[in-house]
Amino acid sequence: MSICTNCGNEIPNQRLDLFPETNLCSAKCIENIIENEKNVHIDAAPPAPTGEKATCSRCKSRLEVRKGPTGWFLGCTRYPMCKATKQL
Ligand SMILES: [Zn+2]
Ligand SMILES: [Zn+2]
Numbered sequence: 245m246s247i248c249t250n251c252g253n254e255i256p257n258q259r260l261d262l263f264p265e266t267n268l269c270s271a272k273c274i275e276n277i278i279e280n281e282k283n284v285h286i287d288a289a290p291p292a293p294t295g296e297k298a299t300c301s302r303c304k305s306r307l308e309v310r311k312g313p314t315g316w317f318l319g320c321t322r323y324p325m326c327k328a329t330k331q332l
Contacts, residue, residue, distance in 0.1 A: 250276050290316050290332055302328040 246255045249266075250273035268274045292298060292309050300307055300320040307318040307330060318330040 248273055293318070300326060300328050302326055
């Protein structure tokens with residue numbers, strides 16, 4: 245017996261055959277999960293800083309807002325020549 249990861253309901257056996265690679269009970273629950281993932285991806289970039297905070301401490305180039313595995317950070321626009329980064 246499996247539990248739907250979206251709504252927590254038991255997944256009927258015939259559903260398991262329909263969506264063998266998911267732990268979701270219905271097409272509606274699959275849509276719901278896809279919708280949630282979309283929302284994570286639209287996660288807007290924070291406003292770019294200005295002035296000294298937007299200047300690379302190593303090469304004095306501009307820093308730009310980038311997204312890494314742990315979230316948003318400032319990276320040098322000369323990357324990969326300059327790998328300096330700053331916390332936002
Ligand atoms: Zn469900
Ligand atoms: Zn730099």
